[in-house]
Amino acid sequence: MSALLEVHDLRVSFPDRVAGRIHPVDGVSFDIERGKTLALVGESGCGKSLTSLALLRLVPPPGRIDGGSAVSLDGTDVLALKGDALRQVRGRRIAMIFQDPMTSLNPVFRIGDQITEVIHAHFDVSRQDARAQAVALLQEVGIPDPAERLRAYPHQLSGGMRQRVMIAIALAGQPELLIADEPTTALDVTVQAQILELLDHLRQSRGMAMLLITHDLGIVAGRADHVAVMYAGQIIESAPTAQLFEHPSHPYTVGLFGSVPRLTGPVERLTPIAGTVPPPNAWPEGCRFRPRCPIKHPKSATMPPLLAVGPGHAMRCWLAEDER
Numbered sequence: 010m011s012a013l014l015e016v017h018d019l020r021v022s023f024p025d026r027v028a029g030r031i032h033p034v035d036g037v038s039f040d041i042e043r044g045k046t047l048a049l050v051g052e053s054g055c056g057k058s059l060t061s062l063a064l065l066r067l068v069p070p071p072g073r074i075d076g077g078s079a080v081s082l083d084g085t086d087v088l089a090l091k092g093d094a095l096r097q098v099r100g101r102r103i104a105m106i107f108q109d110p111m112t113s114l115n116p117v118f119r120i121g122d123q124i125t126e127v128i129h130a131h132f133d134v135s136r137q138d139a140r141a142q143a144v145a146l147l148q149e150v151g152i153p154d155p156a157e158r159l160r161a162y163p164h165q166l167s168g169g170m171r172q173r174v175m176i177a178i179a180l181a182g183q184p185e186l187l188i189a190d191e192p193t194t195a196l197d198v199t200v201q202a203q204i205l206e207l208l209d210h211l212r213q214s215r216g217m218a219m220l221l222i223t224h225d226l227g228i229v230a231g232r233a234d235h236v237a238v239m240y241a242g243q244i245i246e247s248a249p250t251a252q253l254f255e256h257p258s259h260p261y262t263v264g265l266f267g268s269v270p271r272l273t274g275p276v277e278r279l280t281p282i283a284g285t286v287p288p289p290n291a292w293p294e295g296c297r298f299r300p301r302c303p304i305k306h307p308k309s310a311t312m313p314p315l316l317a318v319g320p321g322h323a324m325r326c327w328l329a330e331d332e333r
Contacts, residue, residue: 048229240298
C-alpha cells in the first residue's frame with residue numbers, strides 16, 4: 010500500500026543568541042499509509058507538536074522549515090504550496106485537532122458558526138446546507154441535541170463536549186489525514202476513553218489516516234498501527250505497534266515502558282527515567298539520550314544512525330549495530 014503522507018528529513022529551526030540557530034525538530038522522517046494510524050510518542054519537549062505544525066506550514070515565526078525537508082501528501086509537495094493551493098490542504102486534505110479545545114475555539118462565536126465557517130471555506134454550499142451538515146457532524150461525534158447545540162457558546166459546554174466540537178470542525182473539510190495532538194489532555198479518564206474510541210471509529214468509517222500525538226503509551230496499544238518514538242527532535246525508534254510492545258529496543262523506549270503502571274501481573278515499582286529532556290540549545294554531542302542512558306556505550310559520543318533491528322523496526326542506537 011502506497012503511503013498517503015511521506016515526511017523526509019524534516020528540520021525546523023529557530024534563531025538562538027549563542028548557537029545561531031537551534032533545531033527542535035532535527036531530521037524527522039516517517040510515512041503514514043492510507044487508513045492507518047501512526048502514533049508519535051515521547052516526553053513533553055521532544056518536538057512532537059512542532060512536527061505536526063510543520064506538516065501544515067504553521068511553524069510560528071521566527072521559526073522556519075529548513076531546506077532539504079520534504080513533506081509529500083499523495084505526491085503533492087506541501088512545502089512548495091502557496092496561497093489558495095496551501096489553503097486547500099489546510100483543513101481540507103489535512104485537518105488538526107489541537108491540544109486544548111477551550112483555547113482553540115473562539116469564545117465569542119457560537120458553535121454552529123465555527124463549524125459552518127469551515128464548510129463555507131472549502132465547499133460552495135448554501136447557508137441552509139452548511140447548517141444541515143453542521144448538525145450531521147455534531148451528531149456523528151456523539152453530541153446530543155445537535156441542532157440545539159449549534160446555538161451554544163464554547164463556555165457552555167463541558168471539556169469532553171468541546172473536544173467533540175473540535176473533532177466536528179476537523180471533519181468538516183472531509184480530510185484524508187487527521188492530526189490529533191494530545192486529544193485527551195485535561196479530560197477525565199472515562200471521557201478520554203470515549204474520545205479515543207470516537208477517533209478510532211471515525212478513522213475506520215471515513216477511511217482517514219491519522220497521526221496520533223501523545224506522551225501516553227497506554228493509549229497507543231490497540232489504536233495505532235505503527236509507533237514512532239521521538240526524543241530531542243529525532244525519531245529514535247520506529248516499529249509496528251505489536252512489535253514495539255513485545256520487544257522495545259532503544260533504552261529510552263524501554264524506560265518509557267518501565268514508567269507505565271501495569272494492572273496485571275506481579276506488583277512492581279515504577280522505574281522513572283533519570284533527568285529531563287534537554288533544551289535544543291543544550292543537546293549533548295553524539296547520542297542525545299547519552300546523559301540519561303543507563304547503558305554507557307563506548308561509541309555514544311558519536312551520533313548513531315537509524316539502524317534496522319527487524320522487519321519494519323529501526324532504532325537510533327549503537328546497540329543496533331552490536332546486535333547485527
